Amino acid sequence: MFEYAPAPESRSVVDIRPSYGLFIGGRFVDPTDGGSFKSINPASEEVLAEVAEAGAQDVDRAVRAAREAYEKVWGPMPGRDRAKYLFRIARIIQERSRELAVLESLDNGKPIKESRDVDLPLVAAHFFYYAGWADKLAYAGFGQRPTSQHSGTDPRPLGVAAQVIPWNFPLLMLAWKIAPALAAGNTVVLKPAETTPLSALLFAEICQQADLPAGVVNIVTGAGETGRTLVEHPGVDKVAFTGSTEVGRAIARAVAGTRKKLTLELGGKAANIVFDDAPIDQAVEGIVNGIFFNQGHVCCAGSRLLVQESVADRVLESLKRRMAQLRVGDPLDKNTDIGAINSAAQLARIRELSEAGAAEGAERWSPPCQLPERGFWFAPTIFTGVTQAHRIAREEIFGPVLSVLTFRTPAEAVEKANNTPYGLSAGIWTDKGSRILWMADRLRAGVVWANTFNKFDPTSPFGGYKESGYGREGGRHGLEGYLNV
């Protein structure tokens, strides 16, 4: 590998406060019955800030603030004006994008190249896209409401949305949740992940800067208990969750019988399928992007490589050569490809599953790669000789670990790809157009990337089949979860 001089992005663009309160009713407030916790930089284990942990009374305060804002301000406001606030937020995000990108990389551990070039542009685009929907909901194509005494032809908001998001794309997941909710006329209480609360708190400042009416967006920081209190609060009308299938199931049980509208975006174990006629170099780039993008902390990661037997050796040889070029290290270095694992707990899970992979008989390989001493790191890893019964072929690892399986016929590829309770995404690499469409028809997954992978866009609906959850985010489909249709 070429030696590159360090090219660190400056931290001075972001001003992290020593401590943060909860954002309720337009102001930062101290918790009444909560506590506090520390958010660290996973690349150095340095404490970045102390953050309030919301207790039950704090959650209740936030829900009340959201309810009041819904009834008095945001609900009655014409869509045209809601749109303007969302456009304003989109613009401020663009203006402050470097600050947000650096903060995201500091708190999350992802490479600045990614937070700067992928996350932040998508965040701004998402707000910009949904801003335009706010005064066009009647044209969103949901038809007439089913008949009821309260029927009207225009879709209406649900009320207060409780939103719980994960740590892998903190600000992007916030955008996926808040933008459609607000465009549809709901108000929100959002709980960011325990390990990555800082960009959401900076977003709260952006809401203040945009003069967004108080209570329309409330941010309660905390861990699982805060999230549970929020989704179980009787005052919320809508629950949206992105995270693990296990927690998603618990939330589905918790809201049973309540008539809260629920959307879930959960785990995945995507197959990335490479046929023998695929352009190998492009496919290898797609495989690398599929599993090593964002340290593999991606629910739609291409974590199972299904490669046609006749080209398996060539693909693996090329993949290994490419993996040896990946730069693992300082997330703020502009040359870094793979940053830090987000937390000690996640690192422990990746290690545990990788050890299980080796113990069950798969062959483990990583390129030579020097990892920093402090912080949480895991070298990019592939397992060959994986069978469908292995844990590393069945369970979501959520790290830079690829399981390689082979197949002979398209039918076998479909069979293996669908042999999972998940169904979030899939990849197909082949030069034959009719085969792409034949495969795409048969793969039980919400997003199918053909000759590409891990592409996202605010206009493009995203979400899973089967135990990857229900509901879609993005596009006009993304409005449905926030409207009474």
Add this chain to the structure above:
Amino acid sequence: MSERVAVRKTYKLFIGGKFPRSESGRSYLVQDANVALSSRKDARDAVVAARAAAKGWAGATAYNRGQILYRVAEMLEGRREQFVALGVSDEEVYAAVDRWVWYAGWSDKLPQVYGGANPVAGPYFNLSAPEPTGVVAVVAPEAPALLGLVSVVAPAIVTGNTVVVAASPSAPLAAVTLAEVLATSDLPGGVVNILTGRLSETVPTLAAHMDVNAIDLTGVTDPDLAADLEVRAAENLKRVLRPVPAEYDWYADPGITRMTSLLETKTVWHPKGV
């Protein structure tokens, strides 16, 4: 001349295109007839039949599914008197016929209305299209026995799902007679499976079944039972449809929500280039 002795009908289940009795050998007296009392095993058998039919039905062309639903309307129109004899009003039978016709037309239109090209910010072809979620368990409303049943079954199957439906326990004869309509309409066996009997026996099994993709709780009026069924459905994250029954006017325009809540959206990306 002595009066003719009538040949009575046996009211049985409808599973996989056949009319079996309950494997439990039980029946219950309702509407002056002995009607099959389904067991949990019958419910599981019905899911197996629905799953077996799923691939073929989802793979049929939209045009074909539309024609078959229209054929159901034709058959139902012709058997109007049978339903009237069961106490179903003329108005209800006609509304049920019209509902089949209405849904028949949706088969090749909903994918256009509910899907389409997405203008992504890059050189990509990007298309979203709806697909059936798979096997759907349906609890039909207690009443109206025929129109209510048709209004929950037709929107599920027109898009390519297959269903296991628990018929109205207090008025199951219309459901069994509708099964005879379906059996003579070129509808492949297993696309619609009908269970008669007590909801408390079959529906919890369907709600917990790991090979059922969605459940429609329209006919469940007891809130505690509904909550229990939703908890069971969470195990494999079934899609749950739970309309407010009191708000339903079965004779009004049904809207598209019943169809769309039983669909998945699949989005396919491909780069553009030379």
